[in-house]
Amino acid sequence: MYDVNAIRAQFPILSREVNGKPLTYLDSGASAQKPQVVIDAITRAYSEEYSNVHRGLHFLSNLATDKYEGVRDIVKTFLNAPHEDDIIFTSGTTEGINLIAYSWAMPRLQAGDEILISVLEHHANIVPWHFLRERMGIVIKWIDCAMDGSLDAQAVIDAMGPKTKLVAITQMSNVTGTRVDVKTICAAARSRGIASLVDGSQGSVHGPVDVQDIGCDFYPITGHKLYGPSGSGAIYVHPDRQAEMQPFMGGGDMIDVVARDTVTYNKPPMKFEAGTPGIVQTIGMGVALDWLMNVGMDNIAEHEADIATYASAKLQSLNWLQVQGTAPDKGAIFSFTMAGAHAHDLSTVLDKRGVAVRAGSHCAMPLMEHLGVTATCRASFAMYNTKEDVDTLVSALELCHDLFA
Structure with missing residues (x-):
């Protein structure tokens, strides 16, 4: 049984008040x-232990090294990667995405080559490719989503051409x-000899991940979204x-021998x-991933699906609220607008009630433009949220509607 109250009890911050109200934290995205x-x-x-x-060969250095390197195996297990050496800490x-842009794409691609991305992408999976567009003449090829937010896989496949060298697609829209x-x-990409990058920032949080089953070449994750510290992360690389x-x-650890005239890696x-590296951050991420796997990613996914169904029905019943993105089987992330009120104003009023949401473009300006909005409020639910x-x-x-109507 998934006991959400027992889960919540393990998060100290959830017991505090904000503006005299119990905190309702809906900014986990x-x-x-x-x-x-x-x-x-x-x-x-x-x-x-620091x-x-x-x-070093002394006790503390060995202890820190063992704990730090042990996280590589934890991430391997979390992503079901074949080997711990497939995991690079970031x-x-x-x-992680910039690493692939500079270390893999820049040395291998040339002017006119295409990188295929969707309009759903976070800026982190857009801007590095713009760097290559500006500096190398790489072509960014865009795939639009439907107005309900859904992305047709066949449309992505149909856009793959002889010049496509990389497909970089989010697993879940933020x-x-x-x-x-x-x-x-x-x-489809692999059958055509095209490399694939799957942005796992959101997808890895809300259910089990198996990079071997997905069949991607690159899969980055972010520790702070996975209940771990900021400044931690990893990327699976085939x-x-x-x-x-x-x-x-360049620097320490990534070299073998450095001489005046040569360097080996x-x-x-x-x-x-x-x-x-981020030693303590990485160790903390490993503890978070271990803890998540102990709770069970399938259990978390089931709980969040229940929350998503409930929230979708409740929000859709507010006929004065415009929910952006209603694709089938969507995750528990809801962006919305209200006529007569800017998203920042909505967020401010909600905060007065102790409700923490995000407001703005959510590092997804191309998607905002495609949806015809400049900003939205976003309520993102997590494993500790309730009905x-x-x-x-x-x-x-409803209070916001009364104020701004």
Whole structure:
């Protein structure tokens, strides 16, 4: 049995008040709260176990190294990657995608080559490709979603052409909660010799992930969305693609031998991890992923699906609220607008009721333009949210309607 109250009890911040009201936290799509086990692990790592990794032979350095490197196996298990060496540590998905842009795409692509992306993408999966467009003449090819937020996998496949070198697609939209059939897309890409990147920032949070089943070449995740610390993350890279990559950051750990006239590089994944890493952040991410797997990603997915169904019905019943994105099987992420009120005004009023939502373009300006809006409010539900949280949101929205009507 999934006991959401027992889950909530493990998150200290959920017991606090905001503006004299119990906190209703609906901004996990931006960053999730942290369970006590992660907070304790971070405190312990700094207060009792801290040292730099890989470079020392003393007790604390060995302990920190063992804990840090042990997270690689945890991420491997979490993503069902074939081997722990397929996992490269990053500061999050943004760094992971930039790593692929600089280390894999830049050395291999040339002017006129195409990178295929959808209008659902977060800026982190858009801007690095614009860098290549500006600097190398790479062509960005866009696929639009339907007005309900759904993305037709066949439309993505049909857009693949002889010049397409990479398909970079989100697994779940951070704005609409749309789930994308990335397995079908990746299979089609692989059959055509096209590399595939699946942005797992949202998809990895809301259900089990199997990168071998998806069949992608690159799959980045972000620790702070997975109930771990900010500044932590990882990316799965298929070994065939790792062999094609060049390091784009130089420094300690990523080298083998440095001489006056030559340099040789370490083996992957160390080849792509220059300098002192986010040691404690990575250790905290490992604890968070272990904790999530103990709860059960299938259990989390089932709970969130129930919340999504309930929230969808409640929000759709407000005929003065415009929900952006109603694709079938969407996740528990809801963006909405209200006539006569800017999203920032809505967010401010909701905050006065203790309801934390995000307002703005959500780092997805092309999607905002496609939907015909400049900004939305976004309520993103997580493993610790309840139907009572939905009711609190709806009650606060009714107050907003009374104020702005």
